[in-house]
Ligand SMILES: Nc1ncnc2c1ncn2[C@@H]1O[C@H](COP(=O)(O)OP(=O)(O)OP(=O)(O)O)[C@@H](O)[C@H]1O
């Protein structure tokens with residue numbers, strides 16, 4: 001990639017402080033990382049910089065804290081990163097200031113440290129110049145290996161590249177190359193599946209996506225808002241009723257663009273959101289008032305698989321149900337396995353992205369059978385829409 005500086009362009013960095021932006025926003029349960037894919041993907045960059053003798057200082061965010069929040073500390077992620085690397089990763093409980101400066105000063109060439117959640121400071125998400133400079137004070141070079149956070153114009157994703165010599169890490173390089181190969185000019189029909197729970201974040205994306213794909217399958221918690229917008233009673237399901245008008249607008253845009261919208265026709269419902277809860281399959285117009293939709297039903301799975309059979313390109317972000325909890329993983333697993341089988345048989349280019357989506361494909365045992373699995377969620381979708389990603393653009397121009 002001629003227009004980026006990469007690790008190949010680094011000179012002698014022995015003893016230099018490399019601030020490395022990674023995406024360690026990984027799924028966690030009971031304080032433990034439940035899927036280490038994002039950590040595994042950045043391990044190569046970390047090892048390479050460490051082997052070159054840099055002091056490797058990892059910068060990352062975790063969750064969406066409103067300020068310092070012990071529940072969103074990166075400390076447990078430092079342990080998981082250490083396990084993946086098979087090397088010690090020191091956790092430094094802040095990301096700016098004298099204490100951090102001292103801790104980094106004490107590091108030996110090749111040592112690796114992870115700083116505390118950058119989002120504990122308000123300046124981070126505002127891309128505040130002063131906060132960028134405080135972060136930059138602890139680095140000699142900046143390496144961005146967080147493609148999955150590159151849609152955010154934050155200090156640690158964009159700002160730092162304006163004040164320090166900036167390089168794309170190996171994962172950033174690999175993601176851009178693979179997505180360009182797979183989606184630059186996709187073979188049609190293109191089917192997109194968008195599910196998951198981050199409804200408000202994804203509605204804007206859907207608005208643009210319907211203009212680019214031939215069919216849009218809406219699943220997971222996302223679908224409930226659309227079903228409600230269509231007038232269905234979704235009981236106690238996850239649903240953003242105040243976004244019903246936007247959902248209706250998306251359906252109108254889709255009709256205008258000739259994009260088929262595929263919504264669930266049946267659903268698995270339960271009264272409790274817990275493993276092994278009593279559940280039943282109902283048509284989407286018969287959801288009991290005291291129950292919630294937690295997965296797509298078998299008829300829906302059949303319909304989605306038929307769309308996959310017609311597709312040349314499949315783009316997938318967001319699970320079709322609460323796949324972490326049995327038995328609400330069935331639809332996601334069935335569709336993932338179907339797409340994987342078609343990919344393996346030839347004829348389907350399948351690209352999936354999203355932290356939870358990757359976890360779901362791993363759960364289905366088919367992540368390796370997709371053409372490409374990106375660890376990015378929002379960044380993946382924005383890239384798909386053709387939007388410029390600030391974290392990528394700033395690397396290009398320097
Ligand atoms: N019907 C549903 N009700 C409640 N939660 C659901 C439902 N369907 C899916 N989910 C939840 O959606 C979550 C995943 O959604 P999300 O939008 O975060 O996916 P993603 O885009 O792959 O992940 P990320 O945003 O981390 O990259 C899972 O935790 C899953 O349990």
Ligand SMILES: O=C(O)[C@H](O)COP(=O)(O)O
Nearest residue numbers: 023025148149355377378
């Ligand atoms: O999980 C992600 O998609 C990235 O880490 C970005 O997280 P955000 O949506 O909270 O900015």
